[in-house]
Amino acid sequence: MAGSGLGAVFRVPEFRVLWVAELFSIAGDQLARVALAVLVYGRTGSAMWSAVAYALTFLPALLGGVLLSGLADRYRRREVMIVADVLRAVLVAVMAIPDLPLWVLCAVLVVVVLLGSPHTAAQGALFPEVLRGELYERGLAVRQITSQSAQLVGFATGGLLVAAMSPSVALLGNAATFALSAVVLRIGVTDRPAPASDGGDHATGGLRGIVAGIVEIATDRRRRALVLLAWLIGWYVVPEALAAPYAADLGAGPATVGLLMAADPLGSVLGAWLFVRFVPAATRARLVGVMAVAAGVPLALCILRPGVAVTLVLWAVSGMLSTAYLLQTQASFVRATPDGGRGRAIGVAASGIIAAQGAAVLLGGLLADASDPVTAVAVAGVAGAVMSAGGAVAWHRANPHADAVAEPAALRRG
Incomplete structure (x- = not known):
């Protein structure tokens, strides 16, 4: 693969291991979500309970991201990931x-989702140690492509697989993917020591650590602007949540709902792919605010009530722009975070994204009804x-030379 392409990250053995482990988990989770929906609806006949079960695969991550992500700063990160995977394998089997x-x-599902938070924080904090320099952005892009592709394929094939093997067998398959992930991580990832504390209270854990971690981000102008821009991604997921009523409003059928989603x-x-492959590294940070604003324009044009084909293009363009700016905000945010508090910071930022998406979708639904x-x-x-x-202005003022930001040796977010 070309050295300048996304494939360059696969030349790093540890990245290959982390990517494969994550791929196992993504595939299993997509299958489990479909299986749970079928299982709960089949036993209760209630659409509400089916929706509750689906929501529980996401919502506890908000609490877990704040309360448990600090474990990634207190213990060896490989061990945090392995223990979380083993526990989830056992619980999903239950x-x-x-x-x-x-x-x-x-109740078991809530615990499974909560355990995903320290795993995600440890994984996110470990990637800068594995991918140095510009390889980090490429790694983020590869992971984004993998997860979104899994959504496209998973929801399309999950129903067929569950129908062929029964929901219980599908859940056992998800348990097996967690177990495989733990084995792969144990064999292929270097056992690094626990990160050294930078002296901040957030490294101590507990409520004091949570508050200190949040305050640390809020008082850092650069990270504050970046995390606020990242949280605004919630507005750009509203269309996906309203795909069914939007299609009905256009007089289209169920097939169109799938296309819109x-x-x-x-x-x-x-x-x-386009952002990391073709936009020079020195230019990306400067484009964060511009792309964040531009991502809303295609959605605003929907007020003209275009047909299905044009709507699909508009939503896809918005997805392109929003993903590109989110990738760069993530990279810049982690580069600006000391290693000793990186897990907590990632957990707080990720929890905010989940909360923002939930709030924006709720507001979008209320407005659609009104x-x-x-x-x-x-x-x-x-x-x-x-x-x-507003976020773009704050980012520019906090970091007027975004393209010239150097990565100090102590802040390796490679």
Whole structure:
């Protein structure tokens, strides 16, 4: 593979291991989400319970990101990932037990999702040690492409697989993917020591550490601007949540709903590849604010009520731009965070993204009920663009020479 392309990251053995382990987990999770929806609906006949089970695969991550991500700064990160994978393998296997009471199923699911937070924080904090320099952005792009592609393929094939093997067997398959991930990590990732504390209170853990970590980000002008821009991504996921009513408003059928929901992931894949492959490294940080604002423009144009084909293009373009700017905010944010507090910082930022997406989707749904889905999507685009303009100004003022930011040796976010 060309040295300047995304494939260069696969020349790093540890990245290959981390990527394969993550691929196992993504594939298993997509299968489990479909299996849970089928299992819960089949046992209760309730669409509400099915929706609750699906929501529980996401929402506890908000709490876990704040409370548990600090474990990645207190213990060896490889061990944090392995222990989380082993525990999740066992718990998901428990969920596969036939006739398990529904409340037990949901309680176990919450714990499984909570355990994903320290794993994600440890993985995110470890990547700068594995991928140095510009390779880090390429690694982020590869992971984005992998996860979005998994969504496209997973939801398309998950139903067929669950129908062929039963929900319980599918859950056992998900448990096996966690176990495989743990084995791969144990064999292929270097056992590094726990990160050295930088002396901040956030390294101590507990409520004091949580508050200190949040305050540290809030008082750092550069990281504050970056994390606020990242949280604004919530406005740009509103269309995906409103795909069904939007299609109905256009007079289109169920097939169009799937196409609309696929537009953003497809745009994300293209955006990640194009941004890292063709935009010079020295230019990317300067474009963060511009792309964040621009991502809202295609959604705002939906107010003109274009047909399905044009809407698909608009949503895909928005996905391209939003993914590109989010990749760079992540890279710049982690580069500006000392290694000793990196896990906590990643957890706080990721939790904010989840919360922002939930809040934006809720507001979009309320607006769609009060007016119509097309207007709600357009308003989300305008809100995202306007707020991102403020974030862009804050980023420029905090870092007027974004292209000249050097990465100190102590802040290896490679």
